[in-house]
Amino acid sequence: MRYLPHTPEDIKEMLEVIGVKTVDALFEAIPESCRSKEPLNLPRAMSEWDLNAHMDALAATMAPSSEYRVFIGAGSYNHYIPSSVPYLLSRSEFSTAYTPYQPEISQGTLQGIYEFQTMVTRLLGMDVATASHYDGATALSEALLMAVRKTKKKRVAVSSLCHPFHREVIRTYLGPAGIEVVEVPYGEDGRTDLAAVGAMDDVAAVAVQSPNFFGVVEDLASFAQVIHAKKGLMIASFTESIAWGLVKNPGSQGVDIVAGDGQSLGIPKAFGGPGLGLLASSKALMRQLPGRLVGTTTDLDGKRGFVLTLAAREQHIRREKATSNICSNNGLCALNAAMYMASLGGTGFKRLAQINHNKAEYLKRKLMDAGVKITFASATFNEFVVKFPEGFEKTYDRLLSRMIVAGLPLGRFYPELAGHYLLCVTETLSKIDMDQLVKEVTA
Amino acid sequence: MKEISQLVLPEDVKYATDHEWARLDGEEVVIGLADYAQDQLGDIVFVELPAIGDHFDKGDEFGTVESVKAVSELYLPMGGEVVAVNDALEEAPDLVNTDPYDKGWLIRIKPTDLSELGEMLDKSSYLESLDG
Amino acid sequence: MSGYRQGDSGLILNEPLLWEKGKKGRCGFSLPECDVDEVAFDAEFAGDGPNFPDLSEVEVVRHYTRLSTWNFGVDTGMYPLGSCTMKYNPKVNERQASLPGFSDVHPLLPEVRNQGALKLMFDLEHFLKELTGMDAVTLQPAAGAHGELAGILMINAYHKKRGEIRTKILVPDTAHGTNPASGALCGYMPVAVPVNEDGIMRVEDVRALMDEETAGIMVTNPNTLGLFEKNIREICEVVHGKGGLVYGDGANLNAIMGYVKMADIGVDVMHFNLHKTFATPHGGGGPGSGPVAVTRTLTPFLPVPRVEKLKDHYHLVTDYPDSIGRMMTFYGHFGIMVRAYSYILSMGGEGLKEASAHAVLNANYIKERLKETFHLAYDHTCMHECVFSDAKQEPYGVSTLDMAKRLIDYGFHPPTIYFPLVVPGALMIEPTETETKEDIDNFIDTLKAIAVEAKESPELLKNAPTRSKVRRLDETSAARKPCLSG
Structure with missing residues (x-):
């Protein structure tokens, strides 16, 4: 097996140092009653060439956008x-690194994510953007949870013109935590019904997608006005990032939190994933944000550098009181989006x-x-x-x-x-x- | 980290086993974080405080202090209504490290029951609790 | 070869931030001609567009190429980051993922045009079932923590279906922070289970804590000390006896493939980390993929859509009334699934077992060779990782952090440090199966040399690293005055 380098001599020498006769003897640390008796019933190893043929055949049944x-x-x-984007992204210094826990040897990832965060704040007109979430649906669910934490109200309003699958994910995330999700109907103009939000009480936030699922651009500023009067937060979501090249951004319309899909930013569709969740907020909500954040600092010589920061919000420190359980996010997709936006x-x-x-x-x-x-x-x-x-x-x-x-x-x-x-x-x-x-x- | 003998423990405040301190000032009480706690946490980067007018019972969590690698809840050693918070900590959370009993105070409360102050530890009993 | 220092200082190029370069009017993108008429956008909603720097293609290419040289990946060198399983990421898997039939396909096309992707998913689910003995798998969760959330949601739905309200969940001291955080999202209060003097859980402790208000237990096995939880069967019986369920955190599955099936030892639901065990690249912070496997008890609660086979056709089925619902917009990180599937087929069943065997061999070899030099937290045969501490170096004023940073100067990625929390000053080493004996020996000799330096010239460690792009960074000022965008 080409990924397993040990020769029989290597193994023999190592076992001698450890003081056991066979590798299997090491597994005697596992009680007999827990060990499998049968070999794995999995296919035999394929050669690289057979494997390529097998994968080509599977892929050939699909309908790629290059043909359809x-x-x-x-x-x-x-x-x-652009060809330059996947080419740069395949540099294995980026792709084969782990989360940048050791900043001195992760400055490439860290600066790249800092630039990504900056471009996302500029795209959306917001103060702070996180280093990424899984996708638009999970980012939007987290945004609603932020609003619930911040306002301490247990009800949220979600436009019926948010992506239907986003709404399903929201129910999965919020239901078990006892948070009520109220759907806001839409009108004959294909826009979310503003008056319906006006009639709601005691809501932590209203989430409105713009452009919405029908492609219609929503009047976010009016929703922001109505929900702020009720001491709730305004959340905007989106699925098509390219829209912000023409449409006025959410930040300029009084939006508190923006959650959306970044797949349009140069990320292959890949049958739905991995994509990219974008999450940005006003400065006032910075410490409620879930997920990683990269910030600037200086090193011992006073040189500019980048680190993961505000980690006290996160699960590895705050455990059950963390702002989210998120750990691995979609960092490489964020870098992908940054390369695309820069291009x-x-x-x-x-x-x-x-x-x-x-x-x-x-x-x-x-x-x-x-x-x-x-x-x-x-x-x-x-x-x-x-x-x-x-x-x-x-x-x-x-x-x-x-x-x-x-x-x-x-x-x-x-x-x-x-x-x-x-x-x-x-x-x-x-x-x-x-x-x-x-x-x-x-x- | 400081040895116990190096800790600064003024006589004019009372202590809680959770390492908050309380100082009577007129009819109000000022609450802060004792030297031991700030030293254990290390460089404090953020202090989250309640809003003026919030009401807490004795033992309620009223905020958090964060260092780079740790976060700790703040518990109110006596019940009361928040009448002031130390806004200076927003810009300079390190005041809790450098001047925990004066400029690094946390909140000021109007106590519900002043006798709860009497139930807190004086310097010598607090020191004993640290040794234990 | 042994003892040679891989790290050296070479030419390190500087590179400014993106917006510190470029010039208005440049473009690194081949904008297509517009073959239709211009139509102005509705003035009421029109904005100014983003203020991005304008750069040429070569500026972008140099920018990211230079940035990449400041990074350390598995392809750069040994990356023994405990509990992260940083094994080699085979390149053939990248080829598969980039096939247009996989990368350039829309998720909402009619099913007749998606048969290859659905077959791949169906078969990958089957492989994961076979590896663990579980009855059903969902590939949807995006990462390990997302899989944990799916699993806990299913446990929650199971109890609810039986009309029970449970409010607590048992989580051992050694658990990853994601475990209590995932539990909290369902409103479960985590109750800590201590580890005994051998570094594992005792049945009596679990029995004392487990009651009918407790939803179950989250177990990482082997645990984060690299030790197999020997009492797992009895622990599972105790939990089941009180109507609870057992969640298996599969972060450490790389130790036991082909040796232990999770279903056999009493686990009801578990997640996999495809980016750990199945060699998909971690990407400097994701995308990962966190499939979840369940036994029959929990099958009705799996997320939708599920992939099913009817005769010769594969379908996405959503009609499950007890399902916890959807976890993501589409079907999960399909691109990562392709790589994991390709990996499993490259290795075969025997190869996977051999991978686990060599991972365990390497960790035990490191443990034996270093246990005189560093304090070993628990001296037992370990599985795929071993945990030391800085107890022997502390008298010289040298900490785990200093040793980790010194390793960087020698050209290694440091191990996981200060985790698990039960070992103060922990150094958690997971070599994985893909390192050569020479590299492992070099790593061991380097750590021994660092231990000598700790004694003789601790300032070398205190000042480390000196050969990286930047030296130690001021994390305190970064957090006090956050600057998160430029």
């Missing part, structure tokens, strides 16, 4: 990733967002021209809801066989929207792709 025209976003977005730059980021918007608006207009109903008239980014004609399922399957995935059917998530589809367009789809979709849909 996929008009689905819904929390996982297809964007171009785009501020100017590039804005332009990319504009291209995404132009394309989505093009498809919207073309579909409208062809007589397809656009369900919500409000401003959207990248994604929008359409009502396709009766019996569209057959067309959907026909398109699939032509390697076109014509959006996400919404009936499963919103029964009142059966027959409606959520479409997504990014810079990776061309005018030709969109024209073809319109033609097929209306054929």
Whole structure:
């Protein structure tokens, strides 16, 4: 086995030092009654070449975005990733390190994460950003738990236009802790019902996704005003980070905590993970933040350096009183996102967002021209809801066989929207792709 | 870390076995952290204090002190209402290290029952509790 | 080879922060042409876009290349970080994960287009079941602590289903901090179980603490002292006897693959750390992956969706009324699962057992060769890691931290320090199975040399490291005046 370097001589010499005859004798430290009698019933080791062929065959059954025209976003977005990003990310000094417990030999990771935190605060207009969470759903759940700790109220309001899976994760996290989750309905404009929040009492926070699950941009400032009057916290979430190149950021709208998905920032879709959870807050909530934070300091010679800091919030010190149980997060994905944001730059980021918007608006207009109903008239980014004609399922399957995935059917998530589809367009789809979709849909 | 003989233990305050101190000042009581506790914790980086107007019973947790590698809860040695907190600690938490009995005070309370102060330890009994 | 110093000072390049370089108008990204008309964004909601520095591609590439040289990874050298299982991360697994069929696929496509990924997940679940004797597995949790949370949520749901309210959970002194923190998320108060003079739990202690208000116990076995909990079967019986369940923290599974099946010793639910035992790269702080295995008792409570096979087709099934629900947006860290699956197939069943055998051999060899030099907390045959302390060096004013920092100058990553908490000044060494005997000998000789330095010239240790990019950093001022962004 190529990963196990010991020769029989090595083993013999080591056993002599230890003073036992066989390696198995060391396992006599385990009571006989606990030891397995049968060998493992697992496949025999494969050669590298057989393994590659086996994996290639599995991968070949899939529908990669390089071959298919996929008009689905819904929390996982297809964007171009510059070759330089995965190349840099594969430097094993980054990828094969552990959490930077020894800062003197982890300055690469630490500076990289510090830069990431900084770019996230700039992207979202917030004061502080953490070193990463698992994904948008878990970051949003943690944000709600922060609000509960801070306000000591046991009820939270969550927009019904937060990603349906995010809402499911929120219930998993908050339910057993006895926290009530109230869903805020949406209106005919495809926006969360502000008046409904106004009518709620005793809520720790309201969470509103923007752009929401329908792609519609929400008026976060108005929600912030309403919830602050009730002494609750305003939480904004999102799934498409690229939106912040065009849409005004949450920090400028009075938001206290922002939680979202960073997968759009150069991270492969990878069948849903690993992605990246972004979590940022105002300075007042800094010590309630769960997860790792990197800060600047100086070394013995006065030279600038970076360390993990404010660790007293974390499980390895505060144990059951920690702000979260999180330990390993998605550090390498954070670095991935930082490399991507650095490659785009501020100017590039804005332009990319504009291209995404132009394309989505093009498809919207073309579909409208062809007589397809656009369900919500409000401003959207990248994604929008359409009502396709009766019996569209057959067309959907026909398109699939032509390697076109014509959006996400919404009936499963919103029964009142059966027959409606959520479409997504990014810079990776061309005018030709969109024209073809319109033609097929209306054929 | 300091030997017990090196500890600064003023006579004009009373001590709790959790290492808080209390000093009567008019009708109010000032609460702080004793030298022993600040020394054990090491460099204090953050002190979390309650809000003015909060009410606590004897033995309630009223805040926390953090050093780089540890965190410790603060327990109120006597019940009362918080009338002032030491805002200076926000910018300079190290005052708890450098001047625990004066500039590094934590909170000022209006006691519910002043006799609870009498139940706290004087210097010599506190020293005994440290030896034990 | 033995005793040679791997660490030396070379050319260390400086590199500013990203926003200290660049120039407005540069771009390191090949922006596509826009083949449709420009459409202005709704003015009511339009913003200014982020204030990022503008950099060329070469500036970005040099920036991160230089940063990387200040880091130490498993590929750099021996990384004996106790309880973290920093074994070699095989490169072929990276190839698999980057196949477009795995990396470039959307999670919400119709199932007929996802059969390969679902088969891989189904088979990986099967492998993990076989390794532990458990009945069912979820791959969804994102990391070990997330798996713990899933497990505790299932225990909570189980008791609730039986109409019982339990408020406490037993956690041994030696446990990782994530254990009590995970319990707290379900409202469980952790109750500490002490370790005895042999470094393991006593049945009587568990019996005295376990009652009908206690949900169960969280056990790491082998524990964080590297010792097998010999009383585990009896302990599990006591816990089960009071209606509780046993959670197995799989952080240390690398010691016992093929030797012990967790289900056989009484564990009801456990997590795996794919980034430890199954050789996926830790990424300097994740992404990890923390699958959870359960026995039949807890199967109904597993997170959804679950991967199932019907005839020749694989499906994602959500229809489980007792499920604790969803733990993540999608199905977990699929990219990490691909690597772990590839690793298991490279090793085979026999290879995995051999990996555990060599991990245990290496740890015992280190323990034997260093126990005269350093105080050994518990002198028993250890499993995959051994725990020393600085008790013998303390008289010279030298601490565990100083020795750890000195190891850096010699070119090694330090072991885990000051953990487990039950050993003051702990040095927790886990060599893993992938180190050569020469490197292990060099590590041992280096530690012996450091022990001599501790006695003769302690200032060398106090000042260490001196060969790294930066010297010891002021963590106090970092925490007093937090500067978390620039």
